[in-house]
Amino acid sequence: MVARVIPVDPFDLVVFGATGDLARRKILPALWQRFAEGQMPPEARIIGAARTEQSAADFRQMVSEAFDEFMGDKAPEPAARADFLDRLDYVAVEATGDEGWAELAAKLRDGVVRAFYFSVGPSLFGPLAAGLGKYGMVTPETRIVVEKPFGNDLETARALNQTLAAHFTETQIYRIDHYLGKETVQNLMAVRFGNILFEPLWNARFVDHVQITVAETVGVGGRGPYYDKSGAMRDMVQNHLMQLLCLIAMEPPHKFEPDAVRDEKLKVIHALDPVEPQHVVRGQYGGGAATPSYRDEVENPASTTESYVALKVGISSWRWKGTPFYLRTGKRLRSRASEIAVIFRDPPHSIFGEDAPWKANMLVIRLQPDEGMTLKVMIKEPGPGGMRLKDVALDMSFAEALGDDMHIPDAYERLIMDVIRGNQTLFMRGDEVEAAWAWTDPIIAHWQKFADRPFAYDPGSSGPDEALKLIHLDQRSWREIR
Numbered sequence: 264m265v266a267r268v269i270p271v272d273p274f275d276l277v278v279f280g281a282t283g284d285l286a287r288r289k290i291l292p293a294l295w296q297r298f299a300e301g302q303m304p305p306e307a308r309i310i311g312a313a314r315t316e317q318s319a320a321d322f323r324q325m326v327s328e329a330f331d332e333f334m335g336d337k338a339p340e341p342a343a344r345a346d347f348l349d350r351l352d353y354v355a356v357e358a359t360g361d362e363g364w365a366e367l368a369a370k371l372r373d374g375v376v377r378a379f380y381f382s383v384g385p386s387l388f389g390p391l392a393a394g395l396g397k398y399g400m401v402t403p404e405t406r407i408v409v410e411k412p413f414g415n416d417l418e419t420a421r422a423l424n425q426t427l428a429a430h431f432t433e434t435q436i437y438r439i440d441h442y443l444g445k446e447t448v449q450n451l452m453a454v455r456f457g458n459i460l461f462e463p464l465w466n467a468r469f470v471d472h473v474q475i476t477v478a479e480t481v482g483v484g485g486r487g488p489y490y491d492k493s494g495a496m497r498d499m500v501q502n503h504l505m506q507l508l509c510l511i512a513m514e515p516p517h518k519f520e521p522d523a524v525r526d527e528k529l530k531v532i533h534a535l536d537p538v539e540p541q542h543v544v545r546g547q548y549g550g551g552a553a554t555p556s557y558r559d560e561v562e563n564p565a566s567t568t569e570s571y572v573a574l575k576v577g578i579s580s581w582r583w584k585g586t587p588f589y590l591r592t593g594k595r596l597r598s599r600a601s602e603i604a605v606i607f608r609d610p611p612h613s614i615f616g617e618d619a620p621w622k623a624n625m626l627v628i629r630l631q632p633d634e635g636m637t638l639k640v641m642i643k644e645p646g647p648g649g650m651r652l653k654d655v656a657l658d659m660s661f662a663e664a665l666g667d668d669m670h671i672p673d674a675y676e677r678l679i680m681d682v683i684r685g686n687q688t689l690f691m692r693g694d695e696v697e698a699a700w701a702w703t704d705p706i707i708a709h710w711q712k713f714a715d716r717p718f719a720y721d722p723g724s725s726g727p728d729e730a731l732k733l734i735h736l737d738q739r740s741w742r743e744i745r
Contacts, residue, residue: 271683273306273375277367279358279391280382281311281322285410287329289441290382293675295330295339298347300672302680310370311353312363322353358387358394368398378682380408385423392430401430406682408437411502412493413691416707417700424693433693437682442503442601443689444674444681447634448510451603454628454636456515461626464607467586471623471739474604475507477592477630478744481599482554482722483570487561494568495545499592501703505532506691507603508588512578521687525695532698536577538706545710545717546571546727548595554722557595569717570594573730574706575737589734591741595722598744601630606739622654627742 276294278286297303311322327348330338339347352370356363371377379395381388388409395401409427414420427436442448455462464470477499483490490498509528516523547570550556557570571593578588607624625639638657681689709715718727725731725744734741 268300268302270302270304271307271376271680273304274378274683275308275310275371275375276378276380276679276683277310277312277371278380278382279312279356279387280380281353282313282315282325283382286311286382287325288333289673289675290380290679291326291329292334293673293679295347296673296676297680298350299339299343306375307350308372309351310367311351312356312367314355314357316355317353319351319353323348323351326351356394358383359390364394364398368400371400373402375404376683376685377402377405378408378679379405380679382410385409385412385414388423389426392427396430405431406435406437406685407431408439408679408682410439412497413438413502413696414700415493415497417697417704420697420700424697428693434685434687436693437678437687438691438693438696439678440502440506440691441674441678442630443506444676444678445630445634446672446677447628447630447636448507449677449689450636451510451628452519456519462515466582467584469607470586471606471608472586472737473511473588474606474742475504475511475588475590475602476604476742476744477504477601478596479592479594479599480596480723482548482595483557483560490570491561491563491566491568495570495572495592495594496703496707500572500574500590501699502691504590504592505699505703508576508590511603511605512580512583512588514582519688521690522692524688525692529692529695529698531578531580532695532702534578534580534583535702536579537702538574538576540709542575542733543706544571544573544727544730544733545569545715546573546593546720546730547717548593548722549719551722554595567714567716571596571717571720571726571730573726573733575733587737589739589741591726591730593720593726596744597723597725599632600744602742603628603630604742 278290280286281291291309294303294309311326317325327344330344338344354363354367354370356367377400379391379400381391383391392407395405395407407427414423455465506528509531512531513527514530516527547557547566547568550559557568558564558566561568571591573589573591576588576590578584578586605626607626609623622639625637627637627639629635629637635658639654640657678689681687718729720727725741731741
């Protein structure tokens with residue numbers, strides 16, 4: 264199966280921080296894929312910008328080496344690679360000074376989309392935005408892309424929004440969360456709002472509870488200094504898991520357009536109940552036979568930062584009142600898996616007797632590693648001997664359903680092309696970010712006030728035992744992380 268690809272308009276894309284890990288690992292390979300699929304017009308250009316003094320040829324060589332390092336057997340062939348590299352250029356720019364800005368401005372063309380990807384730390388967002396304005400690079404067709412973290416709390420998020428707003432309109436600011444670019448996340452909206460099957464059941468009357476899980480097998484690694492100041496709540500819950508919760512819980516927008524979708528997500532965040540202290544579990548992984556502990560990795564023997572968090576969340580709305588949402592995320596867990604599980608209520612009466620081995624219907628949306636969806640239903644077990652019930656999975660893997668020869672775009676591929684198109688549907692709005700922090704801050708403030716310490720858990724486990732108790736007290740259980 265071949266995907267239909269619509270080329271975007273000609274553009275100049277400047278990647279600040281082009282020599283950094285994110286650019287080499289994700290952004291530049293994503294741009295290559297869009298080029299290979301024919302979505303990038305011949306007039307498109309990509310300009311790397313960073314502090315490193317090097318020539319355009321040196322930059323192209325660095326990008327070529329990044330393809331080999333991070334794409335493996337999917338790295339481009341020499342002829343196609345050379346064609347892509349020909350459209351790359353480079354300028355050494357000092358974000359907090361004046362060096363390189365005039366040269367960068369001279370390379371930009373009039374009459375095309377201008378996009379600036381801030382693949383740098385948040386402390387440089389302001390200087391970069393000011394530099395673009397100072398050197399006359401902002402046009403009506405200019406867009407900027409900023410990576411998380413969008414602040415460290417509500418106060419810093421507001422300050423960051425104000426800084427960006429001093430130079431750009433809200434319609435020019437694209438706050439990127441790569442989770443929203445995943446095909447399965449977008450399919451979640453298609454399943455909900457493109458089919459009559461699920462939407463009538465998508466409420467507290469028929470849904471018993473929802474579980475959202477983002478589990479990682481890796482530790483903090485080289486992100487130790489950042490992560491120890493952030494923790495799982497700031498790094499994952501406030502943004503990634505919050506966005507998934509909003510897409511599950513929001514009302515149908517009147518149209519699939521940016522502000523209509525983001526208005527409904529904002530309503531969900533405003534409807535979130537404050538989280539009671541007994542409904543939050545923090546964890547921190549210890550050391551194993553072959554793995555260092557969290558404290559060893561961050562080189563802080565007294566750290567009380569959480570590498571795991573689980574929460575029970577309520578939503579005070581007509582649709583969801585009484586249906587709990589259980590969220591969990593952590594590092595050094597048993598398996599790598601990101602999924603949303605919607606567990607439906609049992610039928611009000613079983614005609615097969617009280618002893619029938621009943622299991623609830625469940626819709627599981629897998630975000631990684633095998634993107635797809637599974638619907639679990641009850642059927643009769645084949646063969647004689649009476650009516651014996653058995654639960655089976657109606658499984659759809661994207662790779663199997665769409666064909667192995669079809670390239671499923673990486674999240675960054677989709678999102679970067681949306682920036683060029685000017686489509687903000689899958690990007691967070693400023694008020695949405697601030698609302699998420701306003702809900703998250705009291706949880707963190709409670710930990711700090713009472714010097715709350717995380718529970719220890721073994722690497723390779725499913726997390727601290729206290730997280731099991733959190734859901735077991737409601738006579739429910741977590742889905743096993745496989």
